[in-house]
Amino acid sequence: MSKRKAKDAHLPIGECINQVHQILRKRFCHQQLPDKPEGVEAQHKHLAELLKRTAVHGESNSVLIVGPRGSGKTMLLRSVLRELSQETEVQKNLLQVHLNGLLQTDDRIALKEITRQLQLENVVGDRVFGSFAENLTFLLDALKKGDRSSSRPVLFVLDEFDLFACHKNQTLLYNLFDVAQSAQAPVAVVGLTCRLDVLELLEKRVKSRFSHRQIHLLSKLTFPQYLERVRDQLSLPDDFLDGKFAQEWNAAVTMLCLSRVSVARPSITPADLLDASRLCLADANANMLHGLSILELCLIIAMKHLNDVYEGEPFNLQMVHNEFKKFLQRKSNSMYNFEQPVIMKAFEHLQQLELIRPADGASAKTQREFQLMRLMLDHGQIMEALQKYPQCPTDVKQWAMSAFA
């Protein structure tokens, strides 16, 4: 589809496409920071001032950045840090410690990580770090020895802050906040979380020590603003190697955003986007139904009917088999009555695919035929899958529509 552009003398089209790939990948996959955070200027300013005061004045602070997933919490923090690091006064002073609640799953690991990132371990030489208790006193001593005016401020970034609140006794949080509230080495504790109720997770004495500053990141974008954002992200920069290509690309993106008219060009088309969104939103469970054998599909239909009849009560293999047999007795022109072991096998396969799941734990005591199961699929999903199922026998389809068909 790039034939038409090949005539242009600027750059071979392959090169251009490569460039575009690179730029867009950097933006979307490598978390390249935007030049300027948009829509969050107030929050950005607040956070920047706060961290700057810590770095410059040695004032201890604690703050939480709260916002739903993907609302740009990390982006905000990183852009603030990037901005601060351009000031030498800050850059030379600020020590940074980054922790993630998913990685530092308990205080012991977190403490070790803090010690490592602060490069304090060289103090003890090659001595292997002792117990957890030793580690804690070690770190607290280190922080206690500092004072507001002389020691370098430390920035603690706690990603997934809510997970730190699940640690035993919240020892780490207590101590960090306590340092922030007492005349020790200046620290700034920045927590990132998506939980709005995070303060309720904190124990009362931890909560009291937290400064209760929260920066909320709630996207208030309207549709045109979204559109703008998408266009910005997709557009090529002005200093792109091949100017003409870039212009055409950007025009295409603008077109795309504005009119959604298909254009036959070497650029993104709305169809591509729709395809991609379909891929993203695809229902894995429903897709799985396409790969099932007709017998398994029949069993699922039987389960659906059972669900209808018994209003979501769990069922067992025997009930399903009976339902299936009823169907066979009524219309057995396309289906063949399978043996019990075959049915059993199919049933187990469904269980492996987690399309059905045992109702009350895995009770090994009951016989497999009588173990109660629940269907993990919605009716809509089953019907949709049946429509797309290749060469589905019509009587099965009819049966799916109605139990008595």
Place this chain on the structure above:
Amino acid sequence: MKYFTRLRVRRIYEWRGAALGFNRKLQTYEYGSLSIRVEGLPHSTVISAGQHILIEGDDDDNPYVARVVRLFADESGAQKKAVVQWYVRVSEVPPGKLKLLGRNPHPQEVFFYEGRSCEDEVNAESVLRPVQVRHLDAAAPFPVSEDGDIFYVKLSWDSRTFRPVDPSLLDASRPPCRSLPLSPPSSPPAAAPAPGGPARRALPTPDPAVMRGAMATPASSRKPGAEAESLHSLTKLSASKCLSAKRRSATCRTPGVRKKLQLSSPDDPAALRDDVLQQLLEAELEKGRRSAAAASPSEPLRITHSLTPLRRTSRTPGRHDDFPLTPCSVRRRESQSETDSPPAGDDLSRTSTKRKEVQTGTEPVLEVLDEEEEKNCALRIPRRQSALKVSSRIRKQLNLLDDRLSSDEDEEEEEFVPSRKELQSDEEEDDEGDEEEDEELKVKKSRRSSSSAASRTKQKTSARTPRKAGPKTPRTHHHATPSIPNRAQPARRPGNILEEARARLHVSAVPESLPCREQEFQDIYSFVESKVLDGTGGCMYVSGVPGTGKTATVQEVMRCLQHAAEQDEIPPFVFIQINGMKMTDPHQAYAQILQKLTGQKATADHAAALLEKRFSHPAPRKETTVLLVDELDLLWTRKQNVMYNLFDWPTRRHARLVVLAIANTMDLPERILINRVASRLGLTRMSFQPYSFKQLQQIVTSRLNKLKAFEDDALQIVSRKVAALSGDARRCLDICRRATEICERSAAQLVGMSHVMQALDEMFSSPYIAAIRSASTQEQLFLRAVIAEFRRLGLEEATFQQVLVQHQALCRVEGLQPVGVSEGLAACRRLGACRLLLLEPSRLGVLQRVRLNVSQDDVLFALKAD
């Protein structure tokens, strides 16, 4: 465990030979030596006066080190006792004070103890075995030796400072024939009043000053009868207890003085060559302070110590000094400086100097001892050069003293701290208290500032390097406390009023006083003070919600008490604090207490055993320990043995432990403590009420300290709001701080109502409604579906499947494409991540149950508004 095995060894103690004499006044029999035989072993060890010994203590790994001064038995002969001169091991020095050393201590290093807070009389049966103590020059490196029985002494320790020690005091154990290389060969006549008494330690007594000043110096020989008075002060607690008790009760103002009197013995001769000026100031202060106190045996004794050498030499050994101090001060000073001036330059000629020059006896030794001294020497010269200069300087100092009260102390202090550390060893002052120490610092500072900064730094480095190279053993690793590196650029000072206000409002800023907690302060103060004065123990339980100033008040009390102890108004005590939150396991409390008490490291179990022993046995040297246990509830264990021990120790007779326990809940003892623990905790309780709005307002105002940064109304609304919610002072301060930031951004001069309201909004408003409003369309639809389903079911819970049906129906109503399961689930999970919804684990898929985390009304309100 180790201490069990040792207990099995039985030692038999016997006097060797008959009693040397009977001290009638004290009713004691004097003995020359004591033999110790271990049961089952043929040979025996002989301990005689002058020898260094190990004495059984709390910690079996580190028994106490001391030197025998005298051996005696009481009247009945049943009790074998010994008077000893203590040495302090590294582990016995509080870890905080070890810093003063300026280097890593050698593991086998001991310090000549000059404090007064230890009884020097011990039961002879606690003697373990003889040991060697060698004196080293301060600059000399520690010999490499694996022998655990050789200790090295370089410095003396009087519980505040390290000083070079006079070797003549230490070498008592050497045979008399070996004369000391550094001390003057001749012994002054005044120093030899030994009328035929058995001079057990016939070593050349260094100089009259030692003899005189000590009167009870262990190094000087003891003649029963001849120096009954000084003996008396030494053996107070034994047979003479009743005698002395009478005097004490009659005379002593406080136990601090009493203690000093009993134990005044190991007074460092180095103190004698002290700064004249210092002594004068001291004497004056002393006089002022004690003007009310009647003339007592304790007072002259103290004064003699601070007298100038000249007078000492001319005096007879009688110790009562009725010399009026102030009127003659100038004259004395002059004569002092005159006598002092000749040896200032030549160290060599000093060995042949006349007796008159009392100080020189000690000074050359000291200067050789400690090379840091050199620096000091240079500073000392001008002092000796002319009396005029000195007196003018004194005047200056006195002025300085006055100034100090008004001037800003901080900066001077900051400036001074590093150099002070280095000079620790030459602070030969007999510390009388913080005030005097400060004075001395001032004196030194002013002197030092006269010398050029460059030469100072040079001296500093030259003095320090050899030490650092010295005892760097891997064993001292645990002393290496890490620290955050220093910043490259200094922190900026607050620039304008708002910044200044912000700095003062920060919770960490230590206010001059704690307003609104006067009553609590008084109660805690008098409780601890009385316990310290009586030498008893006790518990107190302090409760209150977070942010009501519990810890701050207790710490303030301890600061005041420590200050009082430094002023010798109350006996010295040790203050340690632990925090339940700052340890990983309740049992770690033992290890932390032990470490803070002795500097030792031990496992929790071992520490518990050691502490148990320490608090249950009488020990020769014991100060009251005040233990602050913060966040007590975290020390809860199933058997509650940690709490039990903490509250049981104070009830022991010899423990002298005061425990202040802090927790949040008022009824903690009733709720979680089992009866035997609650009973030991006792009924001394105090609860801190949440601050009322007036108090909060007062707190903020006092912190701002007339800094006009807030409108009155603004302050009032903050305090009212906080008082209504929690009464947490931290919250109040934080809000005010935030308000100043908002104000700064809006470029206003004064923090007004609008700024405060905005800060309050930020901190207290619930984010839920804003979050719902900013949620995506499908998320909002899903929330509505949830509510619709709840209404249909009449329950507050539904499965995702049920909600999805509603959701799809709603989509059709709204004219949107009905969502699929996966899209619906995605919306549901996003809401779940924000905790607008409460979800079951996601593996349940469509069957997971959904609940709202906000009230339905809130959701409807938020959704209706747009």
